[in-house]
Amino acid sequence: MNEEVSIGIDIGGTKIAAGLVTIEGAVLYKQVVPTATEGKEHIIFQLQQLIQSLLGEAKKIGFRTVKGIGIGTAGQIDFKNGIVRSGTSNIKDWNDIPLKKEIQQAFALPVWIDNDVNVVALAESYLGAAKGYDNVVFLTLGTGIGGAVIQEGKLLHGEWGGAAELGHMSVDRNGPACNCGYKGCLEAYASGTGIANQMKQYFTKKPELYDGPIENITARDVFQWANEGKAFAKSLLDEAIDALAYGTVNIIHAFNPSLLVFGGGIIDQHSWIIPDIQNRVRNLGISSLVQSVSFSKAYFGDEAGVIGAGYQSFLYRENVQKEGASYEG
Amino acid sequence: MNEEVSIGIDIGGTKIAAGLVTIEGAVLYKQVVPTATEGKEHIIFQLQQLIQSLLGEAKKIGFRTVKGIGIGTAGQIDFKNGIVRSGTSNIKDWNDIPLKKEIQQAFALPVWIDNDVNVVALAESYLGAAKGYDNVVFLTLGTGIGGAVIQEGKLLHGEWGGAAELGHMSVDRNGPACNCGYKGCLEAYASGTGIANQMKQYFTKKPELYDGPIENITARDVFQWANEGKAFAKSLLDEAIDALAYGTVNIIHAFNPSLLVFGGGIIDQHSWIIPDIQNRVRNLGISSLVQSVSFSKAYFGDEAGVIGAGYQSFLYRENVQKEGASYEG
Numbered sequence: 001m002n003e004e005v006s007i008g009i010d011i012g013g014t015k016i017a018a019g020l021v022t023i024e025g026a027v028l029y030k031q032v033v034p035t036a037t038e039g040k041e042h043i044i045f046q047l048q049q050l051i052q053s054l055l056g057e058a059k060k061i062g063f064r065t066v067k068g069i070g071i072g073t074a075g076q077i078d079f080k081n082g083i084v085r086s087g088t089s090n091i092k093d094w095n096d097i098p099l100k101k102e103i104q105q106a107f108a109l110p111v112w113i114d115n116d117v118n119v120v121a122l123a124e125s126y127l128g129a130a131k132g133y134d135n136v137v138f139l140t141l142g143t144g145i146g147g148a149v150i151q152e153g154k155l156l157h158g159e160w161g162g163a164a165e166l167g168h169m170s171v172d173r174n175g176p177a178c179n180c181g182y183k184g185c186l187e188a189y190a191s192g193t194g195i196a197n198q199m200k201q202y203f204t205k206k207p208e209l210y211d212g213p214i215e216n217i218t219a220r221d222v223f224q225w226a227n228e229g230k231a232f233a234k235s236l237l238d239e240a241i242d243a244l245a246y247g248t249v250n251i252i253h254a255f256n257p258s259l260l261v262f263g264g265g266i267i268d269q270h271s272w273i274i275p276d277i278q279n280r281v282r283n284l285g286i287s288s289l290v291q292s293v294s295f296s297k298a299y300f301g302d303e304a305g306v307i308g309a310g311y312q313s314f315l316y317r318e319n320v321q322k323e324g325a326s327y328e329g
Numbered sequence: 330m331n332e333e334v335s336i337g338i339d340i341g342g343t344k345i346a347a348g349l350v351t352i353e354g355a356v357l358y359k360q361v362v363p364t365a366t367e368g369k370e371h372i373i374f375q376l377q378q379l380i381q382s383l384l385g386e387a388k389k390i391g392f393r394t395v396k397g398i399g400i401g402t403a404g405q406i407d408f409k410n411g412i413v414r415s416g417t418s419n420i421k422d423w424n425d426i427p428l429k430k431e432i433q434q435a436f437a438l439p440v441w442i443d444n445d446v447n448v449v450a451l452a453e454s455y456l457g458a459a460k461g462y463d464n465v466v467f468l469t470l471g472t473g474i475g476g477a478v479i480q481e482g483k484l485l486h487g488e489w490g491g492a493a494e495l496g497h498m499s500v501d502r503n504g505p506a507c508n509c510g511y512k513g514c515l516e517a518y519a520s521g522t523g524i525a526n527q528m529k530q531y532f533t534k535k536p537e538l539y540d541g542p543i544e545n546i547t548a549r550d551v552f553q554w555a556n557e558g559k560a561f562a563k564s565l566l567d568e569a570i571d572a573l574a575y576g577t578v579n580i581i582h583a584f585n586p587s588l589l590v591f592g593g594g595i596i597d598q599h600s601w602i603i604p605d606i607q608n609r610v611r612n613l614g615i616s617s618l619v620q621s622v623s624f625s626k627a628y629f630g631d632e633a634g635v636i637g638a639g640y641q642s643f644l645y646r647e648n649v650q651k652e653g654a655s656y657e658g
Contacts, residue, residue, distance in 0.1 A: 076617055086617045135488040149583075151485060158480070158585020159464040162618050165582040171502050172513075173575040182578060182614045184501075246502040249511060253494040254478075254583055256487020285511045288405055288415045289491050 005063045007054050007109075008310020009047065010116065011035065011073035013090025013143075016043070018050040019303075020058055021070075021310025025127040027303055029057045039093040047071075048106055055107070068110035069103060070312030072119030072305050079161035082113045089179070090143075112312035116305055117146030118155050118164070120298070122315065123308030124261055125150050128299030133259045137251050138298075139166060140264035141244075141273075145187040145194075149255055167191065171246040176201075189243035192219040192266060198236055223270060241273060245280035252281070252289050263298025271297050334392045336383050336438075337639020338376065339445065340364065340402035342419025342472075345372070347379040348632075349387055350399075350639030354456040356632055358386045368422040376400075377435055384436070397439035397642030398432060401448030401634050408490035411442045418508070419472075441641035445634055447484050447493070449627070450477030451644065452637030453590055457628030462588045466580050467627075468495060469593035470573075470602075474516040474523075478584055496520065500575040505530075518572035521548040521595060527565055552599060570602060574609035581610070581618050592627025600626050 005028065008021040012035065019030035031050055036042035051069060058066050075087035075094055082100020087093070104111045114122075121130075121138040130136040130150065138148040147166025149156040156163050167187040168180050175184025176198065188194045196219050203210040203217070209232065210217075225233035248260065262274050278295045300307060334357065337350040341364065348359035360379055365371035380398060387395050404416035404423055411429020416422075433440045443451075450459075450467040459465040459479065467477040476495025478485040485492050496516040497509050504513025505527065517523045525548050532539040532546070538561065539546075554562035577589065591603050607624045629636060 076615075086615075147583075151480065151487070156480060156485075156584075159587040159621070160585065162615075163583065163585035165585075165615060165618065168582045168615055169579045170500055170575050173500050173571065174503075180615050184575075242502065246499050246513075250498045250579065251583075253497045254492065254580075255485075256489065256492035256494075258488040286405075286415075286491075286494060286497055286509050289494065292488070 003063060004065045004067050004314075005058055006067050006310040006313035007051060007058075007069045008306040008308070008312075009050065009069065009071045010119070010305030010309055011043070011047075011071065011091070012116070012305070013074060013088060016046055016050065017303075017306050018047075018054055019306040019310065020054055020061075020063070021307055023311075023314045025123065025307045025311065027306055028061065029054065030303075030306065035091060037092060040097055043091070043094070044097070044099070044102060047103065051103070051107055066109060068112065068313030069107065070119065070309040071099065071103070071111065071113045072116040072309035073099075073113065074116050076165075077113055077115045077118075077161050079114050079118075079157050081160075082111060084113070085160070085162070110313065112316055114155070114309075114312065115146075115148070115161065117148045118157075119308030119312065120263065120300070120304040121148035121150060121155065121261075121308065122311050123300050123304045124263070124298055126311060126315070127307065128304070129261045129296045130259055135255065135257045136259045136261060137164075137166070137255055137257045138261045138263065139248075139251075140298075141190060141192075141262065141266040142264035143192045145185075145191045146264070147251075149257075151255065166247070166251060169247050169250055171243050171250065175243075184243075186243060186247040190240040190266075195219040195222050195236065195240055198240070199233070202232060202236065219266065241276050242280065244273070245277050245284060248277055248281050249285035249290060252293055253285060256289060257293060259294045259296060261296050261298050263300075263304070267297060268301065332392060333394045333396050333643075334387055335396045335639040335642035336380060336387075336398045337635040337637070337641075338379065338398065338400045339448075339634030339638055340372070340376075340400065340420070341445070341634070342403060342417060345375055345379065346632075346635050347376075347383055348635040348639065349383055349390075349392070350636055352640075352643045354452065354636045354640065356635055357390065358383065359632075359635065364420060366421060369426055372420070372423070373426070373428070373431060376432065380432070380436055395438060397441065398436065399448070399638040399641030400428065400432070400440065400442045401445040401638035402428075402442065403445050405491050405494075406442055406444045406447075408443050408447075408486050410489075411440060413442070414489070414491070439642065441645055443484070443638075443641065444475075444477070444490070446475035446477045447486075448637035448641065449592065449629070449633040450479060450484065450590075450637070451640050452629050452633045453592070453627055454479050455640060455644070456636065457633070458590045458625045459588055464584065464586045465588045465590060466495070466584055466586045467590045467592065468577075468580075469627075470519060470521075470591065470595040471593035472521045474514075474520045475593070476580075478586075480584065495576070495580060498576050498579055500572050500579065504572075513572075515572060515576040519569040519595075524548040524551050524565065524569055527569070528562070531561060531565065548595065570605050571609065573602070574606050574613065577606055577610050578614035578619060581622055582614060585618060586622060588623045588625060590625050590627050592629075592633070596626060597630065
């Protein structure tokens, strides 16, 4: 066998997944470890162990060429320079890390590092729900809300890679405070954390309505209560989805995409949210823009991070073309 | 003389300006006519007359080559196909016009048509305030609010050219209704029309505060009253600028620009708004993104439309490079 393979690594708050990825998006071998809680040196050590192990595995199953190492990680990533600029509160000390340089030096292989949502968008764009579309916006609804934008077939990075922070688009400057310091962000309304926080605040104001421990409430509880017909939960989710609809219209006005892809844990379990947003969006905003957009659910599940991360080696290395757009490493 | 020249045409609600533009952005000769109020056929006839006249003038002053005709117009423009999709209420019947085809057939010259704010952004990006910057967002505050985005040296058009409708970004889903049908748009708060409408609504609710004819109030009045220290006007402008600050943070989160350029009639007369927005933005949003952005006033005034429209002939015709980015016609 002499097919080429790439190492794709998905660094999350709870686990690091690493796999051997083919250009068709198959994951031939995968390892998962819990993310070290001791900080960056430990995580970099974990990455080196994983890469070492995957290189061995690639050899074992007969791949002559490992084209490179692609990493996707939470946080704000300087894509050009391969630096984790400011990380996420879920990973200790995960900031100011010249990760590309460190990994490249250790393994003498080309390395690409991008935001976790950006690499998921690559997987969906080249192999998944957005295949054949040139102008696409991705929203992932999970613990937080992440965004990614494909414009004319290319990821939109902005000046240093910080673009598409769409979870931190405010749709109400008098709205709820967000972890990021801003107000009325989509993430404050409609992420897992946001939904739980909104519910906690509601019960804190109306303690007579809930006799459990308020601090333990999760978004899952809220969806469950709404499902049982409880008005307070239904109204809270209605508000969250309305905020998402306004955010989506803002996104459509800003980017003029032909497709919106929704993914993440919340969508995996409640995909009815997509047509609900779509129906609201149709009645808001500039009709020539909102009427011409399709809505789709993400194709890949949990493995999208590894696949998209790994896909970077094929995409940037060989100037893979998507509908006429060329990529440069 | 054998220098090349381009015809640049700026189609606005009240006037059409057309000029001979050099690659350095000089306007060698200009004609201005009031925009025909009878609808599209009359406007197209005006355009043909203007072009004919400018071609004659180019010959007279010795230009061997007229490279092409570049048009900027209000409304939503299908850039790829050169079609005015949906126009502005300021120009009668200004929609569904295959303008590129009509003009190209009449004159056998290459023709480019883009949104008026996009062509202003070209002028600023290649010759003005944003020269040397690759990732820039433009906001023009006038009768309405327009936006344009330069990403990696190129105008962001989206799927068909409708991207960067940044005046119709909502920062309050419970905010004032906008002409576009949406709510809480920047344009509803901070355009000339928006400021005047807000003031009219305020006095309609509190008629005891104003004894003039409410329907005649303009944004100019509001600025004047604020200048005289009148609290209602100061508070209204404070609200407008706060909405702009939230919109600006949303824009920074979405596009990660290194420069924001503000222009248009309101900024021309009240450029203090720029540092005011900047100060507010510094305290909102994700710091790595908001702290790294510069703010600037537009360099060109009224002639930016003609210059930027005309510049299209040089830009797209010859694959003019801006910091490594190449353009294709």
